[in-house]
Amino acid sequence: MRILYNIYHSKGIFLVWHQWCLYYAAGVCLLLSPVRSDDACPSSCICARDAGTVTCLPDGEETELPGDMPEWTSTLILKGRNISTLPRGALTINGTKLVMMTLSLSYNGIQVIEPYAFLGLPRLHLLDLSHNQLEFISARAFHGLPELRSLYLNYSILPPAIAHLSGALSAENLRNLHRLELAGNGLKSIPLERLDMYSLHALVLTDNSIENIERENITNLYQERRLRVYLSLNPFRCNCELEAFYYWLKNSSQCPDAGRLLCSQPEGKSGIPVEKLRSEDVDCMSENLEAVSYVFLGIVLALIGVVFLMVLYLNRRGIKRWLNNIREACRDQMEVYHYRYEQDSDPRLANVAV
Structure with missing residues (x-):
């Protein structure tokens, strides 16, 4: 019995020792194994996992978006790359939907945004495409962004893309958009077919080429009381065609920068604030x-x-x-004058008279 007990006890010690060896080997393998691809930080990028931020700066002549973005990325800042086209699902990782909420793609020389370019970003709240060179924007460029709140397109839209802009900015694509910035794009009118976008609160149209706001858009603005429109640095033509816009500006508080709206034409009114015009200046009647x-x-x-x-x-x-x-x-009168002149000029007639 004693011998059997010793054998059983020795076998138990061996099993425990063998189990600990397996645990140790597994730990060493985990420590020595490479980091998973979904957690890897792309080259030329700086990652801060605690903040969920990935910042990618130019490294040479980069012409593509960085691949294999970490799935935990909530904020991606990408600048200074020569990216000409944003294709379908440009930031999708093997069909995985990212938790990204902020995406900044300014100063990248983007020229074309293809349909469904931002597919796979259903939680995106802010998209910044400012300071690019957009020549074409697909009507479905912003499809797949149901939670988008802020869209910045400042100083980005070239004349060929202006015609495509209203289709891309339809209410169907951007139902929950709160803020839309379109400053510095040479726009001559509001590039929205419909202003009754469900949640739009701020529309920035500063530093464009707008001379007047059409009466139809003024009617829509009266209906959208919550909407604030920024219009400074536009060359307004202050004639009677400005009548509807002038009275909207005077009777509404929807233009926070109304005091900085200046007339550019005609010459007699150049530099005068639109608010300071007299009603007779814009009275078409x-x-x-x-x-x-x-x-x-x-x-x-x-x-x-x-x-x-x-x-x-x-x-x-x-x-x-x-x-x-x-x-x-x-x-007759001239003959009388002529006769008198002849008498006065003859000295003999003068002596006779004496």
Whole structure:
């Protein structure tokens, strides 16, 4: 019995020792094994996992987006790369939906945004595409962003892309958008077919080429009371066509920078704040009445001229006789002056008179 007990006890010690050896080997393997690809920080990028931030700066002539973004990335800042095109699912990792909430792609020379370029980012709240060179924006460029709150497109849109902008910014694509910035793009009008976007609170259109806001858009602005529109640094043409916009500006608080809106034309009103204009300056009725009054005056003067010519024509014989009489009277008077002059010039006649 003693021998059997010793054998059993020795076997138990061996099993425990063998189990600890397995645990130790597994730990060593984990420590020595490479970091998983979904946690790896891309080259030329700085990662801060605690903050969920990945910042990628230019490293040579980079022309592509960094691959294998960590799945924990909530903020991606990418600048200074020569990325000409954003293809479908440009930031998707093997079809995985990222938790990314902020994406900054400014200063990357982006020219084309293809359909579904941001697919796989359903939780994205802020997208910054400022300071690029966009020539084409697909109508479905922003599909797949149901949670997008802020979209920045400042100083990015070239003239060829302006025609595509209204389709890309439709309410169907951006139902939850709160802030839209389109400063410095040479826009001549509000590039939205419909302003009744469900959640839009701020629309930044500063430093563009807007001369007037159409009456239809003014009507929509009155309906969207929560919307704030920023319009400074635009060359407003202060004539009677500005009437609807002028009264909206005076009667509404929807333009926070209203005091900085200046007239650029006509020359007599250049530099004058739009708010300081008089109602007569933009009163189309007064301008129309003034134009009508000038036309009426011209018609009256023309009628007077016609009547005068008709009177002359009808009395042409009497006028001719009157002119002849005046001519004869003038001739007689001149003969008398001539006779007196001859007498005064003869000295003999002067001695006789003495």
